Amino acid sequence: MPVLEDDGFVLWESHAIMQYLADTTPGGDAIYPTAPRARADVNRWLFWSAYHFQPAVSVLGWERVVKGMIGAGAPDPAEEKRGEALVSSLGRVLDAHLEGKEWIAQDKLTLADFAVATPLAYMQSARLPLGDFRRLFGWFSRVRATDAWKATSPSPEDANM
Numbered sequence: 001m002p003v004l005e006d007d008g009f010v011l012w013e014s015h016a017i018m019q020y021l022a023d024t025t026p027g028g029d030a031i032y033p034t035a036p037r038a039r040a041d042v043n044r045w046l047f048w049s050a051y052h053f054q055p056a057v058s059v060l061g062w063e064r065v066v067k068g069m070i071g072a073g074a075p076d077p078a079e080e081k082r083g084e085a086l087v088s089s090l091g092r093v094l095d096a097h098l099e100g101k102e103w104i105a106q107d108k109l110t111l112a113d114f115a116v117a118t119p120l121a122y123m124q125s126a127r128l129p130l131g132d133f134r135r136l137f138g139w140f141s142r143v144r145a146t147d148a149w150k151a152t153s154p155s156p157e158d159a160n161m
Helices: 014-024 036-070 077-097 111-122 134-144 147-152
Strands: 003-006 009-012
Touching (some): 003 014, 014 036, 014 111, 036 077, 077 134, 111 134, 111 147, 134 147
Antiparallel strands (some): 003 009
């Protein structure tokens, strides 16, 4: 669980931390716009990630990665099937949204891109069923090419756990 401590202020929850850092960093409005509609567009995808995409991906992450790491038994085929259906459905939503777009919101890189991309860091080891979504993969390649992603992403060895 990420936690930020800033001069006695303790904040948990990754998206809240992202928003706080953008709001308190000079130039942060470049990645988290202050105009109401632009911010609402970014927030829509932050919420989509937190309430839909990340939980769906975590089903397969738990079954295919974490359980084995902690000795919690073999993957449950019913849960894998459920996770695959969820991830495929949501991957289709994101792939369709990205038609004609380089980034998720506001035609530029924003917090939305990092929030939605984060669950994909272990895409290979969790064997996420996203192989047919070329727009999603193109967008994810652009996110991974950013200096911010490169500076904070897991090493290739960790991503293939």
